[in-house]
Amino acid sequence: xxxxxxxxxxxxxxxxxxxxxxxxxxxxxxxxxxxxxxxxxxxxxxxxxxxxxxxxxxxxxxxxxxxxxxxxxxxxxxxxxxxxxxxxxxxxxxxxxxxxxxxxxxxxxxxxxxxxxxxxxxxxxxxxxxxxxxxxxxxxxxxxxxxxxxxxxxxxxxxxxxxxxxxxxxxxxxxxxxxxxxxxxxxxxxxxxxxxxxxxxxxxxxxxxxxxxxxxxxxxxxxxxxxxxxxxxxxxxxxxxxxxxxxxxxxxxxxxxxxxxxxxxxxxxxxxxxxxxxxxxxxxxxxxxxxxxxxxxxxxxxxxxxxxxxxxxxxxxxxxxxxxxxxxxxxxxxxxxxxxxxxxxxxxxxxxxxxxxxxxxxxxxxxxxxxxxxxxxxxxxxxxxxxxxxxxxxxxxxxxxxxxxxxxxxxxxxxxxxxxxxxxxxxxxxxxxxxxxxxxxxxxxxxxxxxxxxxxxxxxxxxxxxxxxxxxxxxxxxxxxxxxxxxxxxxxxxxxxxxxxxxxxxxxxxxxxxxxxxxxxxxxxxxxxxxxxxxxxxxxxxxxxxxxxxxxxxxxxxxxxxxxxxxxxxxxxxxxxxxxxxxxxxxxxxxxxxxxxxxxxxxxxxxxxxxxxxxxxxxxxxxxxxxxxxxxxxxxxxxxxxxxxxxxxxxxxxxxxxxxxxxxxxxxxxxxxxxxxxxxxxxxxxxxxxxxxxxxxxxxxxxxxxxxxxxxxxxxxxxxxxxxxxxxxxxxxxxxxxxxx
Amino acid sequence: xxxxxxxxxxxxxxxxxxxxxxxxxxxxxxxxxxxxxxxxxxxxxxxxxxxxxxxxxxxxxxxxxxxxxxxxxxxxxxxxxxxxxxxxxxxxxxxxxxxxxxxxxxxxxxxxxxxxxxxxxxxxxxxxxxxxxxxxxxxxxxxxxxxxxxxxxxxxxxxxxxxxxxxxxxxxxxxxxxxxxxxxxxxxxxxxxxxxxxxxxxxxxxxxxxxxxxxxxxxxxx
Numbered sequence: 017x018x019x020x021x022x023x024x025x026x027x028x029x030x031x032x033x034x035x036x037x038x039x040x041x042x043x044x045x046x047x048x049x050x051x052x053x054x055x056x057x058x059x060x061x062x063x064x065x066x067x068x069x070x071x072x073x074x075x076x077x078x079x080x081x082x083x084x085x086x087x088x089x090x091x092x093x094x095x096x097x098x099x100x101x102x103x104x105x106x107x108x109x110x111x112x113x114x115x116x117x118x119x120x121x122x123x124x125x126x127x128x129x130x131x132x133x134x135x136x137x138x139x140x141x142x143x144x145x146x147x148x149x150x151x152x153x154x155x156x157x158x159x160x161x162x163x164x165x166x167x168x169x170x171x172x173x174x175x176x177x178x179x180x181x182x183x184x185x186x187x188x189x190x191x192x193x194x195x196x197x198x199x200x201x202x203x204x205x206x207x208x209x210x211x212x213x214x215x216x217x218x219x220x221x222x223x224x225x226x227x228x229x230x231x232x233x234x235x236x237x238x239x240x241x242x243x244x245x246x247x248x249x250x251x252x253x254x255x256x257x258x259x260x261x262x263x264x265x266x267x268x269x270x271x272x273x274x275x276x277x278x279x280x281x282x283x284x285x286x287x288x289x290x291x292x293x294x295x296x297x298x299x300x301x302x303x304x305x306x307x308x309x310x311x312x313x314x315x316x317x318x319x320x321x322x323x324x325x326x327x328x329x330x331x332x333x334x335x336x337x338x339x340x341x342x343x344x345x346x347x348x349x350x351x352x353x354x355x356x357x358x359x360x361x362x363x364x365x366x367x368x369x370x371x372x373x374x375x376x377x378x379x380x381x382x383x384x385x386x387x388x389x390x391x392x393x394x395x396x397x398x399x400x401x402x403x404x405x406x407x408x409x410x411x412x413x414x415x416x417x418x419x420x421x422x423x424x425x426x427x428x429x430x431x432x433x434x435x436x437x438x439x440x441x442x443x444x445x446x447x448x449x450x451x452x453x454x455x456x457x458x459x460x461x462x463x464x465x466x467x468x469x470x471x472x473x474x475x476x477x478x479x480x481x482x483x484x485x486x487x488x489x490x491x492x493x494x495x496x497x498x499x500x501x502x503x504x505x506x507x508x509x510x511x512x513x514x515x516x517x518x519x520x521x522x523x524x525x526x527x528x529x530x531x532x533x534x535x536x537x538x539x540x541x542x543x544x545x546x547x548x549x550x551x552x553x554x555x556x557x558x559x560x561x562x563x564x565x566x567x568x569x570x571x572x573x574x575x576x577x578x579x580x581x582x583x584x585x586x587x588x589x590x591x592x593x594x595x596x597x598x599x600x601x602x603x604x605x606x607x608x609x610x611x612x613x614x615x616x617x618x619x620x621x622x623x624x625x626x627x628x629x630x631x632x633x634x635x636x637x638x639x640x641x642x643x644x645x646x647x648x649x650x651x652x653x654x655x656x657x658x659x660x661x662x663x664x665x666x667x668x669x670x671x672x673x674x675x676x677x678x679x680x681x682x683x684x685x686x687x688x689x690x691x692x693x694x695x696x697x698x699x700x701x702x703x704x705x706x707x708x709x710x711x712x713x714x715x716x717x718x719x720x721x722x723x724x725x726x727x728x729x730x731x732x733x734x735x736x737x738x739x740x741x742x743x744x745x746x747x748x749x750x751x752x753x754x755x756x757x
Numbered sequence: 758x759x760x761x762x763x764x765x766x767x768x769x770x771x772x773x774x775x776x777x778x779x780x781x782x783x784x785x786x787x788x789x790x791x792x793x794x795x796x797x798x799x800x801x802x803x804x805x806x807x808x809x810x811x812x813x814x815x816x817x818x819x820x821x822x823x824x825x826x827x828x829x830x831x832x833x834x835x836x837x838x839x840x841x842x843x844x845x846x847x848x849x850x851x852x853x854x855x856x857x858x859x860x861x862x863x864x865x866x867x868x869x870x871x872x873x874x875x876x877x878x879x880x881x882x883x884x885x886x887x888x889x890x891x892x893x894x895x896x897x898x899x900x901x902x903x904x905x906x907x908x909x910x911x912x913x914x915x916x917x918x919x920x921x922x923x924x925x926x927x928x929x930x931x932x933x934x935x936x937x938x939x940x941x942x943x944x945x946x947x948x949x950x951x952x953x954x955x956x957x958x959x960x961x962x963x964x965x966x967x968x969x970x971x972x973x974x975x976x977x978x979x
Binding site for chain 2: 176179180183184185186269270271272274275278362363448451452453454455456457458459460461462463474477590591
């Protein structure tokens, strides 16, 4: 095929172009022609198609996401907000922390191992791009029914991919989630979070400032993998019998990324870059257009200089390729020699591919011929914006008007059976089968990891400063009430930080939904965003960034609305953290927070195929008082553990099994008390000597306090139901090995 | 007392190993895979990770690194060398130790707190332990199953060259539950689990891994 240059495009205005195949709508194509005043060249069309995809342009979500900016609480902690590769917050002592969560859902269904692996790789590069050393990863995962045959294909592959990539990068995996529901059967969710640390002065931004500065591509060579990943894969619903789309999945090489990280950190330490951008979704199209529009405005790139793994690639393919482990830096000419030297030390391929220019032209040539000449902002930022129709779906009134109808255990044997059933339920069962495939020790700073309430890493060995992170979502509540569901997930994540004694500081999110072209899904999305933005404003926690994943839908069936909320907190001295469980007998156990009959959306209801009723309302003022109580009580709590899915039953199970120290509990209305999932509750263990301090704190904070019992023994005894730790442990730990080998 | 810690491209636990060396009381000296001298170190640690991406076979490329030629030479003259995890694999590929580390028997990467028994406390890396002392340190690898032929196994056992064994269920299919071995002189030790991740209870399951790093100090002072 002849090269489609700008001159050819001008001369042949009538040539038909495959815009629809590239995922562009007719009116979007018309707008490109209007912007350029001519038809786009095939290379330009390729760039617009990937950059204007749902995944890159947020065209359906933008109008809603702007609430995060409008409702952002005043926070001194926020150093870099939404819009950059990842948000950055001040954690004190001159340290800045950057964290972000992203989805890699669609590729992981097609090719579980590579999809999950490159999901980790992509988010790690986002963090690195901010100038930070990545220090930990987390992975909230959601799958179809635990016993479905396809889950046995998808789950082991995804877990191996997350582990295979993260382990090889030397990043401890400090937590995540594993949840099952039939709506995820054709749309597993692979969300990956990375956190990195740097000094304030080391923050890097994606901008190509300074005419004459060099555009440098370094890292892996460009191949034919992942072409159109964002437009073809991530921005469309899977058809029932479509092609496998395998070539659109990227292939990762964690060794190259590990070397790229160390090489980049050495380059950053010597202050050799003006701006930097990783090549993720939309590859070079994204990096060049975003860097140019973030800086002086113009850029000239010689595309034929890009080192290729496959020399037969066309310019269009090179522009769209999502080959992994590549970075694009803007370097002053005086610093290029040192830059090249460091790359050589690490055996990293590096090529100067262009230079920054003044003006408003991103010009890309191929063997001297001009194939792209576009205003970079129109590619990177001026994509289409849709205010898509939204409507409350019919199911909402139906399910909200029904009452949960589940058996409530009353006798000792019924109570025991219920506790064992929840302990073994796939959503609540021990996840060691998954987490033992992840390195949690590397870097030597991991203070907490799964199954703790949050992940915690030390960031300074001298001062013992640390950060804690938790990710949470309750899709069952979000299904019943997406507005409350998002707020409740935020509250839960913040609580999970505070139980350890860390103060919540900032929020990231990964919003996983069905097709935005369905008004019902769009309504779920809009309500979730509104809930999260309102919640963050009320709790004083800024949203630092996030990710939207639409089209998680197979045919007409969308996934449950699944806004995964990540909260990051700071702890001044990690040595003072409160562990999630107790190691000794003779401690008193208390429940903080009132238990109501909240069975709608509970795990108990899920186990009885009931997805009806009304979700609880989030009481964020009470949640904030509870957090302050936990932070104050950190000095004398022997243990503190959040109650969420599975309620008091699951919470007690996790506590007694952690160190194999039992407990004797006395509760009223035991069935509902054990199974209800009323939010805003925490179990604490204290030395009886501290009773009055705890009572004083509860009174001051207006948080209900109920004595549950005492620790000790080799059973979990609830009223007259006695469950030996052996029995409980067997139920809790055998589910995953039984299902997944 | 200077202990070198080698960084290959893809090495991950180098900073942890250096920290453990320092906490153990020695000075940690960074050695780069391309280095042409050992910077006057008294002993060397080859840390864990995925050197050169573990391409081909774990450790197969690292053995040809310039610094390894010097390590092999020094080891043959008696310099204490400890290879942990990937370092153990490199030592086997370098023929400083016999046998090979293969895929874990269940084919999964495995990270867990592992009890091991120190069964030879006569090496420069294990003299801080009591003979038969049981400790808990992290095990984390995908290819940690120690394999060798029957003759080699009999030789290792009869000469006391098995230095540590897994306690309880075999975590990875290693022959005779072998977690670590030494060369004939005892100065070169390979260990699959990670003592450098067990130097305090804040970040590891115990502080019992520190014994490997205090041992080397005792050995050199003697």
